Amino acid sequence: xxxxxxxxxxxxxxxxxxxxxxxxxxxxxxxxxxxxxxxxxxxxxxxxxxxxxxxxxxxxxxxxxxxxxxxxxxxxxxxxxxxxxxxxxxxxxxxxxxxxxxxxxxxxxxxxxxxxxxxxxxxxxxxxxxxxxxxxxxxxxxxxxxxxxxxxxxxxxxxxxxxxxxxxxxxxxxxxxxxxxxxxxxxxxxxxxxxxxxxxxxxxxxxxxxxxxxxxxxxxxxxxxxxxxxxxxxxxxxxxxxxxxxxxxxxxxxxxxxxxxxxxxxxxxxxxxxxxxxxxxxxxxxxxxxxxxxxxxxxxxxxxxxxxxxxxxxxxxxxxxxxxxxxxxxxxxxxxxxxxxxxx
Amino acid sequence: xxxxxxxxxxxxxxxxxxxxxxxxxxxxxxxxxxxxxxxxxxxxxxxxxxxxxxxxxxxxxxxxxxxxxxxxxxxxxxxxxxxxxxxxxxxxxxxxxxxxxxxxxxxxxxxxxxxxxxxxxxxxxxxxxxxxxxxxxxxxxxxxxxxxxxxxxxxxxxxxxxxxxxxxxxxxxxxxxxxxxxxxxxxxxxxxxxxxxxxxxxxxxxxxxxxxxxxxxxxxxxxxxxxxxxxxxxxxxxxxxxxxxxxxxxxxxxxxxxxxxxxxxxxxxxxxxxxxxxxxxxxxxxxxxxxxxxxxxxxxxxxxxxx
Amino acid sequence: xxxxxxxxxxxxxxxxxxxxxxxxxxxxxxxxxxxxxxxxxxxxxxxxxxxxxxxxxxxxxxxxxxxxxxxxxxxxxxxxxxxxxxxxxxxxxxxxxxxxxxxxxxxxxxxxxxxxxxxxxxxxxxxxxxxxxxxxxxxxxxxxxxxxxxxxxxxxxxxxxxxxxxxxxxxxxxxxxxxxxxxxxxxxxxxxxxxxxxxxxxxxxxxxxxxxxxxxxxxxxxxxxxxxxxxxxxxxxxxxxxxxxxxxxxxxxxxxxxxx
Numbered sequence: 001x002x003x004x005x006x007x008x009x010x011x012x013x014x015x016x017x018x019x020x021x022x023x024x025x026x027x028x029x030x031x032x033x034x035x036x037x038x039x040x041x042x043x044x045x046x047x048x049x050x051x052x053x054x055x056x057x058x059x060x061x062x063x064x065x066x067x068x069x070x071x072x073x074x075x076x077x078x079x080x081x082x083x084x085x086x087x088x089x090x091x092x093x094x095x096x097x098x099x100x101x102x103x104x105x106x107x108x109x110x111x112x113x114x115x116x117x118x119x120x121x122x123x124x125x126x127x128x129x130x131x132x133x134x135x136x137x138x139x140x141x142x143x144x145x146x147x148x149x150x151x152x153x154x155x156x157x158x159x160x161x162x163x164x165x166x167x168x169x170x171x172x173x174x175x176x177x178x179x180x181x182x183x184x185x186x187x188x189x190x191x192x193x194x195x196x197x198x199x200x201x202x203x204x205x206x207x208x209x210x211x212x213x214x215x216x217x218x219x220x221x222x223x224x225x226x227x228x229x230x231x232x233x234x235x236x237x238x239x240x241x242x243x244x245x246x247x248x249x250x251x252x253x254x255x256x257x258x259x260x261x262x263x264x265x266x267x268x269x270x271x272x273x274x275x276x277x278x279x280x281x282x283x284x285x286x287x288x289x290x291x292x293x294x295x296x297x298x299x300x301x302x303x304x305x306x307x308x309x310x311x312x313x314x315x316x317x318x319x320x321x322x323x324x325x326x327x328x329x330x331x332x333x334x335x336x337x338x339x340x341x342x343x344x
Numbered sequence: 345x346x347x348x349x350x351x352x353x354x355x356x357x358x359x360x361x362x363x364x365x366x367x368x369x370x371x372x373x374x375x376x377x378x379x380x381x382x383x384x385x386x387x388x389x390x391x392x393x394x395x396x397x398x399x400x401x402x403x404x405x406x407x408x409x410x411x412x413x414x415x416x417x418x419x420x421x422x423x424x425x426x427x428x429x430x431x432x433x434x435x436x437x438x439x440x441x442x443x444x445x446x447x448x449x450x451x452x453x454x455x456x457x458x459x460x461x462x463x464x465x466x467x468x469x470x471x472x473x474x475x476x477x478x479x480x481x482x483x484x485x486x487x488x489x490x491x492x493x494x495x496x497x498x499x500x501x502x503x504x505x506x507x508x509x510x511x512x513x514x515x516x517x518x519x520x521x522x523x524x525x526x527x528x529x530x531x532x533x534x535x536x537x538x539x540x541x542x543x544x545x546x547x548x549x550x551x552x553x554x555x556x557x558x559x560x561x562x563x564x565x566x567x568x569x570x571x572x573x574x575x576x577x578x579x580x581x582x583x584x585x586x587x588x589x590x591x592x593x594x595x596x597x598x599x600x601x602x603x604x605x606x607x608x609x610x611x612x613x614x615x616x617x618x619x620x621x622x623x624x625x626x627x628x629x630x631x632x633x634x635x636x637x638x639x640x641x642x643x644x645x646x647x648x649x650x651x
Numbered sequence: 652x653x654x655x656x657x658x659x660x661x662x663x664x665x666x667x668x669x670x671x672x673x674x675x676x677x678x679x680x681x682x683x684x685x686x687x688x689x690x691x692x693x694x695x696x697x698x699x700x701x702x703x704x705x706x707x708x709x710x711x712x713x714x715x716x717x718x719x720x721x722x723x724x725x726x727x728x729x730x731x732x733x734x735x736x737x738x739x740x741x742x743x744x745x746x747x748x749x750x751x752x753x754x755x756x757x758x759x760x761x762x763x764x765x766x767x768x769x770x771x772x773x774x775x776x777x778x779x780x781x782x783x784x785x786x787x788x789x790x791x792x793x794x795x796x797x798x799x800x801x802x803x804x805x806x807x808x809x810x811x812x813x814x815x816x817x818x819x820x821x822x823x824x825x826x827x828x829x830x831x832x833x834x835x836x837x838x839x840x841x842x843x844x845x846x847x848x849x850x851x852x853x854x855x856x857x858x859x860x861x862x863x864x865x866x867x868x869x870x871x872x873x874x875x876x877x878x879x880x881x882x883x884x885x886x887x888x889x890x891x892x893x894x895x896x897x898x899x900x901x902x903x904x905x906x907x908x909x910x911x
Contacts, residue, residue: 033579059608063575066605094737182438183423187593190536197536198574200604220759226746227753229739230802233703238806239726239754284741287761314562314576316536 016295020076023299027072027306028064032313035060044069071199074207075305075319076298078260079270081211083297084290085253086271088218091225091286092246093156099271100257103163103250107170108132108139109261113191114174118181128191129206129262135170136258142166144250156232156246193318194265196305207259214256218290221249225286267301267320269327274300277334300327376497384475386467393497394452394472398445400437401456404476405430406629407489408454410505413496419448425623426631442466452495479545479628482513489630509633516633516640517552524643525554529584530577530611535593537572544568545628546588549636553643558582578605584643585611586618588625618642653713653728653809654678655700655842660708662692662699662866669695670706671866675844677859679809682836682843684853686877687863688887693846694734696863697814700844701731712810726754730803734814736795738787744798745783748774751805770805777801777831793824800831804839811835813845817852829856850891850902854878862886874900 028044029037043064045053082100089098101107112135116128143166147159178188227240236242261267274297275289282288301319304326308319380389397417399405405424408417420430421437435444437457442465445453453466454474463473474495479485486506493502529550531540539559540547547568550557558580563570589595597617606612624635660673670692677683685693699706702717702725710717712728720728730751738747752766774780777797782790790798796816803811816832817825833856836843847853853860853874860877862870864886870877878900883891890905 032573032575059579059581062605062608063578066608067574067578070604094739179439182436183592185438186534190534195536198603202602202604223756223761224753224758226739226742227750229737229742230747230750231733231737233698233701234731234733234736235753236703236722237701237726237729237731237812238751238802239723240758241722245758279741283743284739285743285746309573312564312571314537314573315564315571316573 016291019299020295023302024069024072024076027075027302028068030306030310031063031068032309033060033063035064040064066200070201070204071196071305071309072302074199074204074263075196075301077204077208077211078264078267079274079301079304080215080294080298081256081260082267082270083274083293083300084215084218085257086297087275087286087289087293088221088225088249088253089271090275091228091289092249093160094228094231095156095160096276097272098160099268100253101167101266101268101271102160103143103254104139104166104170105136105254105257106261106266107167107174108142109136109258110192110266111135111170111174111177112138113262113265114177114188117187117191118177118184126206129203132191133258133262136254136261139166139170140250140254140258144247190318191265192320194267194320195316196264196308196319197316199263203263207263210259211256214252214259215294217252218249218256219294221245221252222287222290225249225290229284265318265320267323269320269323270297270301270304273323273327273331277331280334376494376499379494381491381494388472388474388495390472390495394450394495396448396450397452397454397496398435398448398450399424399430399454400435400440400445401454401476402426402437402623403456403627403629404454404474404488404492406627406631407492407505408496410630411489411493411496411498411501413492413498416496418450442469446471454492481545481548482509482632485545485628485632486510488628505630509630512633513552513636516637519644520553520640521644521647522554524647527555527583528558528580529555529586530558530572530580530582531586532589532595533569534589535595535599537574537577538569539572541568541570546625549632549639552636553640555584555643574603574605578609581610583610584616584618584646585609586620586639588620588622590619591622614646616646618646652679652840653842655729655810656709656711657700658709658711660696660699660706660710662695662704662706664695664704669866670699670863673699673708673863673866673868675861675868675871677810677842677844679840679842680836681859682832682845682857683859683861684857685844685846685861685863686848686850686853689848691863691886692866693848693863694814695866697731697812697844697846701729701812703731723754726806726808728808729810729812730754730806730808731812732799732803732814732816734818736799738790738795738798740788742787743783744779744785744787744790745770745774747787747798748779748783748801748805751802754806754808769807773801773804777804791824793820793827796820796824796828797831800828800835804835809840810842810844813843815846815848817847817849825852832856850878850883854900854902878902 029040039060042053043061047065085100089100089102090096109132113128113132116131143159143163146166147162178185224240224245227235227238232242275293278289278292278296282292304322305319307326308317308322311317378389378391380387393416395416397408398419399408399417400421402424405420406426408414409427409430414429417431419433419435421435422432423437424430424432437455438459440459440462445466446469450471452472452474454476455462456477458475463475466473476488479488489506490502493499531546531550533539541559541563542548542551542557547557558577559570559572562572562576585600587595587600596619600606600617601612611617620635624631654676656676658674660670661668662670673696675683685696687693695704698704717725717728749762749766749770752762752769756762771780774783779797779801813832816828820828829852832843835841845857859872860874861868862877862882869886870882878893880891880893883889883902892903892905894901894903
């Protein structure tokens with residue numbers, strides 16, 4: 001389990017790429033409406049301009065290309081982001097319980113989305129994502145300002161405390177506003193519980209660029225995340241500009257998370273579960289945890305979403321509920337069947 | 345086709361029955377009080393018409409004003425937006441504050457929903473509470489109207505309102521072109537694709553017109569309000585779409601077309617999409633008849649222009 | 652040969668001056684030890700040298716101003732091991748020691764073969780290569796201290812700061828670690844500054860002692876010069892006897908009964 005510096009080999013990259021493609025294809029073959037895998041492949045192949053394929057026509061093509069595939073891809077991208085952001089937060093804060101929502105992203109996004117939902121009569125479909133993105137970023141900025149100006153404690157502890165305070169404040173505000181607008185409560189809840197129900201390519205186009213940039217930043221900082229493990233003071237004597245790097249990682253992780261939740265709502269558990277399960281298998285070095293979180297966070301959410309949209313089809317289970325219902329017991333099982341000392 | 349004729353026949357029969365009921369009760373209006381009604385196991389006796397009524401139910405508000413008892417209403421809840429003359433307050437039917445309600449010194453509170461212990465608290469405070477929860481059939485709706493008529497001494501008006509509704513509905517249903525029968529539709533409650541089945545109050549209205557509800561085959565829980573998915577709706581390819589979420593969720597023909605894959609649905613392709621008033625579509629008061637009228641009008645209009 | 656010169660170093664925490672007018676000079680190959688009673692400011696002075704607590708004063712390394720340097724450049728000159736270094740759970744010894752190369756790497760870079768070789772060599776020198784794949788949590792106290800020193804050595808800086816390197820170690824391990832430090836500063840020409848609270852050990856190994864009390868240097872010089880019965884009584888409030896053995900002072904606590 002403990003190995004020397006793991007270098008990302010081209011073989012492992014190939015294995016991961018195959019795993020990603022297979023899970024995306026599998027998830028695209030299954031849905032509320034039964035469509036033969038051959039039709040699925042034909043549809044995708046034609047749209048990808050693969051030579052010698054014919055345009056498949058009719059409903060199944062629409063369902064595959066315009067509904068299912070974008071949804072599966074968005075699930076993958078969002079899962080990657082949440083899991084790697086979780087890993088990054090756990091690294092910079094040396095706190096195994098850190099998740100992407102640690103600094104108030106979820107509360108800020110919730111408040112932003114709620115404000116747009118209750119005041120909005122504007123039919124612009126991008127307004128809610130925009131509001132929640134803005135809310136999330138504002139929350140993290142607020143947390144960071146408060147945490148930095150706090151006198152007591154080392155800065156990472158102060159930041160976490162500030163995050164708790166900001167999250168509680170914003171959640172209270174959100175509840176208050178929601179209470180004043182009972183007529184909109186269901187919309188607010190359905191956003192809070194997370195949904196990929198109405199995803200199309202437009203959502204994918206909207207957030208994928210931001211998420212990709214953030215993923216690249218986190219990937220490039222994977223070695224540095226290991227340095228944080230020795231504590232802020234020693235890390236600094238080892239040549240790490242601790243505050244600056246922490247700020248960079250936080251910004252990347254928060255921006256990406258904000259972009260993700262802005263189109264899907266709040267999906268919990270991915271950021272904690274995925275890195276921890278991986279840790280039990282591959283050890284505690286972020287050089288591998290970050291890339292593997294990107295791969296398996298995405299795959300995890302693709303399958304969670306698959307369950308969310310098929311178990312009660314055509315109705316949906318909110319995906320946040322699926323990640324918690326599947327994630328928690330799976331995590332406990334893995335924890336129980338493995339060496340317990342690997343975590344903490 | 346068969347279904348539709350039966351529905352029309354039933355409506356006509358109901359119309360006749362109520363007409364005779366009106367005449368028979370007219371005799372009784374000579375001495376309207378005291379009135380005793382049974383309401384969810386409680387027996388309520390009114391020695392005279394209540395004069396300080398609070399309605400926490402938008403439907404009850406509509407009924408009270410339609411039967412001419414509006415002057416006896418001192419406050420309505422924050423959702424009661426029709427008629428505009430109703431004394432709308434910040435009282436909430438979902439999170440009611442007992443003290444604020446009692447502050448109006450009401451002698452009758454009409455509710456459609458009992459959150460927590462609203463009803464028992466008000467009764468303990470000596471206030472009469474009338475529960476009129478969501479109607480599941482048109483007849484439920486009619487009897488709620490008649491019930492409020494009795495209590496407020498406006499039985500004649502109430503019967504007239506009911507009669508008017510029945511007339512409108514019957515006329516509307518008889519005018520539905522026969523080729524509408526069997527065409528499919530999707531009724532949308534919100535932009536997460538929640539819909540209604542034929543077992544619901546609103547669903548029954550559609551069934552009367554002969555249209556076929558695509559949500560009927562998706563209600564595993566038999567709750568009446570199944571959630572559909574984009575995939576499901578597209579694969580069912582409904583001929584009509586009725587949006588009852590233009591107010592709540594800002595949905596419109598434009599947003600409908602912008603949804604992934606929806607352009608390929610027959611209803612969207614041919615512009616057979618229709619905006620319903622969210623409020624009317626979620627209530628069961630006198631305006632229900634107008635709702636059915638407008639649904640029928642649109643079916644007719646679309647069939648005329650597009651086939 | 653590298654020289655570290657410190658003059659008028661002051662550290663304030665809150666309104667309290669923890670280190671006051673601290674000065675020292677050390678060149679590579681030397682071993683200087685800061686001693687003093689609990690709360691004298693030993694660790695804080697060492698952290699100020701390491702640059703992890705804000706301080707005022709002059710810090711020069713070969714006439715270059717350390718306090719104006721970027722964090723990474725400074726780390727190329729000075730390395731530091733905390734009293735109880737935090738060891739990331741689940742990380743292997745090799746990966747941990749390799750982290751010492753951070754000072755020589757661009758933030759976004761990964762280690763080159765040279766970095767890997769350097770790490771291998773240091774593990775070998777410290778006889779740690781047999782358990783380089785072991786998890787850090789499985790190490791004993793003495794092993795942890797050696798691994799932490801190895802990590803500091805891969806940083807390849809001329810100045811090495813060790814905060815209480817032998818605290819909490821059995822006497823055998825203490826000797827191991829002290830011998831190791833002694834060998835390293837001679838073989839690798841490193842200037843070593845340690846803090847210690849064990850006066851006997853402090854009297855035997857380092858070249859020079861620096862006695863700190865209430866943040867101020869009250870005595871400086873060889874062990875024989877600094878460790879006198881009177882000073883120890885005054886600053887530590889302890890009754891001791893000092894026995895000179897082979898030119899080194901041995902500080903022995905004295906039983907209450909004997910004094911009477």
